[in-house]
Amino acid sequence: MAVVTPFNPLTAADPAASEPTFRTQPHNLDAEQELLGAILVNNEAAMKVSGFLQPEHFFHEAHRRIYLAALTLIERGEIANPVTLKAYFERDEVIAKAGGTAYLARLAAAATTVINAEDYAHVVHDLSLRRQLISIGEEMVNRAYDPKVEEGANHQIEETEQRLFKLADEGSSEGGFVSFKESIAESIKNIDAAWKKGGLSGVTTGLRDMDKMLGGMHPSDLIILAGRPSMGKTSLATNMAFNAAKAGVPVAFFSLEMSSDQLATRILAEETRIASEKLRRGDITDEEFTRQIVPVSKELAQLPFFVDDTGAISISLLRSRARRLKRTNNIGMIIVDYLQLVRGSNSRRNDNRVQEISEVTQALKALAKDLNVPVIALSQLSRAVESRDDKRPQLSDLRESGAIEQDADVVMFVYRDEYYEMRKQPNEGTPEHLQWQERMDKIANLAEVIIGKQRHGPIGRVVLHFESAFTKFSDHIQSDHLPDAY
Numbered sequence: 001m002a003v004v005t006p007f008n009p010l011t012a013a014d015p016a017a018s019e020p021t022f023r024t025q026p027h028n029l030d031a032e033q034e035l036l037g038a039i040l041v042n043n044e045a046a047m048k049v050s051g052f053l054q055p056e057h058f059f060h061e062a063h064r065r066i067y068l069a070a071l072t073l074i075e076r077g078e079i080a081n082p083v084t085l086k087a088y089f090e091r092d093e094v095i096a097k098a099g100g101t102a103y104l105a106r107l108a109a110a111a112t113t114v115i116n117a118e119d120y121a122h123v124v125h126d127l128s129l130r131r132q133l134i135s136i137g138e139e140m141v142n143r144a145y146d147p148k149v150e151e152g153a154n155h156q157i158e159e160t161e162q163r164l165f166k167l168a169d170e171g172s173s174e175g176g177f178v179s180f181k182e183s184i185a186e187s188i189k190n191i192d193a194a195w196k197k198g199g200l201s202g203v204t205t206g207l208r209d210m211d212k213m214l215g216g217m218h219p220s221d222l223i224i225l226a227g228r229p230s231m232g233k234t235s236l237a238t239n240m241a242f243n244a245a246k247a248g249v250p251v252a253f254f255s256l257e258m259s260s261d262q263l264a265t266r267i268l269a270e271e272t273r274i275a276s277e278k279l280r281r282g283d284i285t286d287e288e289f290t291r292q293i294v295p296v297s298k299e300l301a302q303l304p305f306f307v308d309d310t311g312a313i314s315i316s317l318l319r320s321r322a323r324r325l326k327r328t329n330n331i332g333m334i335i336v337d338y339l340q341l342v343r344g345s346n347s348r349r350n351d352n353r354v355q356e357i358s359e360v361t362q363a364l365k366a367l368a369k370d371l372n373v374p375v376i377a378l379s380q381l382s383r384a385v386e387s388r389d390d391k392r393p394q395l396s397d398l399r400e401s402g403a404i405e406q407d408a409d410v411v412m413f414v415y416r417d418e419y420y421e422m423r424k425q426p427n428e429g430t431p432e433h434l435q436w437q438e439r440m441d442k443i444a445n446l447a448e449v450i451i452g453k454q455r456h457g458p459i460g461r462v463v464l465h466f467e468s469a470f471t472k473f474s475d476h477i478q479s480d481h482l483p484d485a486y
Helices: 030-039 044-049 059-074 082-090 092-099 101-108 117-145 153-171 180-196 208-214 234-248 260-272 277-281 288-301 313-330 353-371 383-387 401-407 419-422 432-445
Strands: 222-227 249-253 303-308 333-337 376-381 409-417 446-454 462-465 471-476
Touching: 030 044, 030 117, 044 059, 044 117, 059 082, 059 092, 059 419, 059 462, 082 101, 092 288, 101 208, 101 471, 117 153, 153 303, 208 234, 208 313, 208 446, 208 462, 222 234, 222 353, 234 249, 234 260, 234 303, 234 333, 234 471, 249 313, 260 277, 260 288, 303 313, 313 353, 333 471, 353 401, 401 446, 419 446
Parallel strands: 222 376, 222 409, 249 303, 249 333, 333 376
Antiparallel strands: 409 446, 446 462, 462 471
């Protein structure tokens, strides 16, 4: 009569090895056993791997339970070894199938070294990621074959992409605490870079006075750029994005209101100094086309400037596309035009607009931190501005202001006095018209950027030059004083 020997994971070969036609999920029992043995012999090994390795990353259920129990004891300040763990597993059916409490002693006895514990942990972690990839792929295939009526293909793509990026984030064993020594070193590095660049520690706006006030646009900052319609907030954002791209910083521009070709026309108008209205109508000469438009367009085509003009994009899809572009092109700045057009993840089920905006701003701030880039989000202002004599915007004028103001590191407003004064024109030939003309001469082509909040710097205002025909912002040069750079 044949004797049947029970399976022991410590000594038995992988069953998959004898079944070449049957594929098992990726795993390495030897690595799991070596790691657990090292931990039971020297609990310091657990402290090296617990930051990224979780019990669910183990393939064998018995190994998950042993690792969890060992971590629990170690975190309580107790010793985890075969003797102290024995009491917890005497009646555990899963451990009994693996060989009972004697299995713990065999794990410790078979441990060859504790030096390679971290390497074994990375092997276990990597194989767990592969198993999760298989799971996501299988679920994607099954859902595509048997879709729900209310679930479109794009929704499934977005959801799957979200899970993949979440898995990619988990795949990095970085994160957690860093020593203050590392923090100080990083701080000195930033200070040194700012010193060498003449006070600029972030991404340049291309505008001297703006850079002086902000120190550039800093990584991980959420910057809100707000204004009433026709103030020029999209033009200013486009100028800043283009200037950053010219400085070699790859830019992602989410244009929810304007198409990518309209955005390109604006930038062409700025660089060729041909009015955007003339470009849209095709009201140009042969010489303008061959001598200005063609060479400038070839130059612009080489810039690291990426535009996504999906209308009413959801915050989850925006986040996924930004992360993908960060991986493929290492973007250094993100612009969202504009905030109120971004859909929250629950926008179909939730009519609370303030709550939805709060979700969007929190997600944009988290995105800025995750990708370590400045995120500039344009925002509309409430009509309360129009009811005041002084129409310069304030923080309270932000739509859904509580959420936006709370999450933002910087809040800036674009304001042009010329826009309002132009609409007060009296009848020509009157004394009032002469006074009006004098006022218009003083404020013509002037714009203000009012910095209403800056978490790490001063508030105040910056005066800029604005040419509406070319939708171009530039440094304001006073007639009696030239900036130091000139």
